[in-house]
Amino acid sequence: MEEKSKKTTKRREIDGVVVGNKMDKTVKVRVDTLEAHPVYKKVINKKKVFFAHTEEDLEVGQEVTIRESKPYSKKVRWLVVNSNKKE
Numbered sequence: 001m002e003e004k005s006k007k008t009t010k011r012r013e014i015d016g017v018v019v020g021n022k023m024d025k026t027v028k029v030r031v032d033t034l035e036a037h038p039v040y041k042k043v044i045n046k047k048k049v050f051f052a053h054t055e056e057d058l059e060v061g062q063e064v065t066i067r068e069s070k071p072y073s074k075k076v077r078w079l080v081v082n083s084n085k086k087e
């Protein structure tokens with residue numbers, strides 16, 4: 001019988017795209033979400049940029065998964081946990 005791996009943390013995980021990699025050990029990750037307008041019900045594409053810590057060299061346009069973490073600096077509050085390489 002196989003046991004499913006349980007998520008042991010309550011921290012959020014979000015998928016996004018790297019939009020900036022000029023900083024040392026930090027990348028900017030854009031997260032797009034679809035949301036319905038509360039009155040008009042039109043679907044709106046919302047974007048938000050998060051600063052995430054990473055030890056890897058990531059390229060702009062690469063898809064990554066980020067997780068909430070301890071504060072690394074004033075703005076960096078996320079950690080890159082999975083980077084999907086485009087090949």
